[in-house]
Amino acid sequence: GENVEQHPSTLSVQEGDSAVIKCTYSDSASNYFPWYKQELGKGPQLIIDIRSNVGEKKDQRIAVTLNKTAKHFSLHITETQPEDSAVYFCAVNTGFQKLVFGTGTRLLVSP
Amino acid sequence: DTAVSQTPKYLVTQMGNDKSIKCEQNLGHDTMYWYKQDSKKFLKIMFSYNNKELIINETVPNRFSPKSPDKAHLNLHINSLELGDSAVYFCASSQGAGGGSGNTIYFGEGSWLTVV
Numbered sequence: 001g002e003n004v005e006q007h008p009s010t011l012s013v014q015e016g017d018s019a020v021i022k023c024t025y026s027d028s029a030s031n032y033f034p035w036y037k038q039e040l041g042k043g044p045q046l047i048i049d050i051r052s053n054v055g056e057k058k059d060q061r062i063a064v065t066l067n068k069t070a071k072h073f074s075l076h077i078t079e080t081q082p083e084d085s086a087v088y089f090c091a092v093n094t095g096f097q098k099l100v101f102g103t104g105t106r107l108l109v110s111p
Numbered sequence: 112d113t114a115v116s117q118t119p120k121y122l123v124t125q126m127g128n129d130k131s132i133k134c135e136q137n138l139g140h141d142t143m144y145w146y147k148q149d150s151k152k153f154l155k156i157m158f159s160y161n162n163k164e165l166i167i168n169e170t171v172p173n174r175f176s177p178k179s180p181d182k183a184h185l186n187l188h189i190n191s192l193e194l195g196d197s198a199v200y201f202c203a204s205s206q207g208a209g210g211g212s213g214n215t216i217y218f219g220e221g222s223w224l225t226v227v
Binding site: 100 | 152155156167213218219220221
């Protein structure tokens with residue numbers, strides 16, 4: 001089955017710094033790569049996604065880049081704010097109509 | 112106007128008991144899911160239903176039985192609860208065939224199950 005690795009598991013940054021989270025996957029047929037943010041006590045929420053026909057997508061302070069050849073994609077958060085503190089999950093689709101989630105990254109943004 | 116709502120939010124129960132978690136979505140989605148999140152935050156799909164039909168069953172013990180009376184509801188029944196069942200269970204929904212097709216998955220707030 002699909003294997004999704006996510007790094008780092010924890011990331012601490014100062015407010016205003018950038019944060020980068022990386023995921024690698026194994027199934028070359030995967031073509032949909034979303035990122036979810038989970039705040040404390042809440043369910044995960046989609047923040048950005050990318051499909052295999054593009055290499056980069058931006059939405060204000062967040063961006064996702066995809067390298068299909070190397071089978072990895074990354075989440076970039078610029079000008080981090082304390083409210084960005086959460087657990088972030090990457091996910092990858094498989095041929096069986098499901099998403100496989102990465103192991104999560106706990107991001108802590110200190111004021 | 113909660114999109115995906117699940118009850119109860121917290122559930123503490125003894126080993127061996129049978130319990131249910133209910134889920135409803137008002138988004139008009141065709142597909143509903145149950146995910147399990149363990150203490151290390153690993154998020155793993157358990158079941159997926161599309162228009163009341165089971166399409167994904169991730170080798171979950173048969174003590175877990177999902178039931179979908181209609182496409183807006185997907186309940187989870189757990190028999191003979193074990194300590195290892197303690198986790199957060201998330202209900203979710205998406206339009207179309209499922210999360211793998213590129214449709215956004217909307218999660219509920221989670222149900223915290225503690226088995227003692």
